[in-house]
Amino acid sequence: MTFDPRFQRALDRFDALNAQDPHTDLVEGRPEPRELVYARRMTQWLHRLEPDASAALQLAARSQHLMRWHISRETFPKDRAGYIRWRTTLYDFHADRAAEVLREVGYDDAMIDRVRSLIRKQNLKTDPESQTLEDVICLVFLENYFAQFARDHDEEKLLKILRKTWRKMSDRGHAAAMKLNLGPRELELIQKALAS
Numbered sequence: 001m002t003f004d005p006r007f008q009r010a011l012d013r014f015d016a017l018n019a020q021d022p023h024t025d026l027v028e029g030r031p032e033p034r035e036l037v038y039a040r041r042m043t044q045w046l047h048r049l050e051p052d053a054s055a056a057l058q059l060a061a062r063s064q065h066l067m068r069w070h071i072s073r074e075t076f077p078k079d080r081a082g083y084i085r086w087r088t089t090l091y092d093f094h095a096d097r098a099a100e101v102l103r104e105v106g107y108d109d110a111m112i113d114r115v116r117s118l119i120r121k122q123n124l125k126t127d128p129e130s131q132t133l134e135d136v137i138c139l140v141f142l143e144n145y146f147a148q149f150a151r152d153h154d155e156e157k158l159l160k161i162l163r164k165t166w167r168k169m170s171d172r173g174h175a176a177a178m179k180l181n182l183g184p185r186e187l188e189l190i191q192k193a194l195a196s
Contacts, residue, residue, distance in 0.1 A: 007055055009105040014039060014063045017097070021069050035065050041144055045136045049176060056111060057129045060118035061136055063098035095119040124168075135173030138165050143180050150186060162193035 018039050024031035042061040046053050053061075071093055076082040095116040102112045117123070117130070124130050141149075142165070150158055169177065182190070 004055065006105045006107055007059070010059055010101055010107070011062055013101045013105065014059075014066060014098070017067055017101070018065075020067075023069055035068050038065050038140070039063070041140045042136055045139050045143075046132070049136060049139070049172070050132050053132070054129065056114040057118060057133060059098070059102065059111075060115045060133055063094060063101070063115070064119060064133070064137065066094045066097045066101075068094070091120045131170050135169050135176070138169050138173060139176055139180070141165065142177055142182070142186075147183055147186055150189060155189070155192075158189050159193045162190055166194065 015036060018035040019033050021033035021035040023034040025034045025037050026032075027037055039062050042064055043058065046058060046061045050057070068090065071086070071090055073083075073086055076086040076089075098119060099112045099116055102115060117127075118133050121130060121134065124134055149161075153161075166174065166177075177190075
């Protein structure tokens with residue numbers, strides 16, 4: 001891929017925005033902005049899964065949770081419908097913020113529309129890049145967030161979430177997930193979820 005200075009400027013801008021996250025995660029004992037950590041993990045997993053990913057897919061992966069803290073889960077009802085509305089609202093929010101950055105650095109409408117489509121998970125089962133992004137999202141969750149999530153929820157809910165996660169992934173995503181270095185409890189939950 002020919003070097004495009006707009007690409008690095010967009011990544012830098014995404015990172016600068018995510019660095020403003022007031023929430024932090026510990027990385028090697030140091031607190032770092034949560035969404036900046038997430039964005040870097042997305043990029044790392046994308047490079048592992050799809051080393052020749054297009055610029056659009058790389059930009060979508062890096063901006064997947066762009067400025068997520070601006071729309072809190074608590075602002076929506078605590079039921080399933082509220083959760084779905086929150087997630088749908090976030091897809092549009094992340095896509096819109098990413099589009100603003102891409103426009104600022106000089107990308108054309110075709111690239112902006114493509115990145116927006118990927119972030120909004122359009123044509124998930126028919127668009128290979130959209131499916132790759134979904135695989136990356138699931139792998140980042142399983143590798144980095146599932147263990148903590150599992151400590152906070154009962155087994156029935158966890159099995160339900162694991163089955164949904166598995167259904168979203170491709171065969172390639174499944175193969176990568178089975179090679180993750182997970183703890184014994186997480187592995188046991190995955191095996192239970194897949195067995196039933």
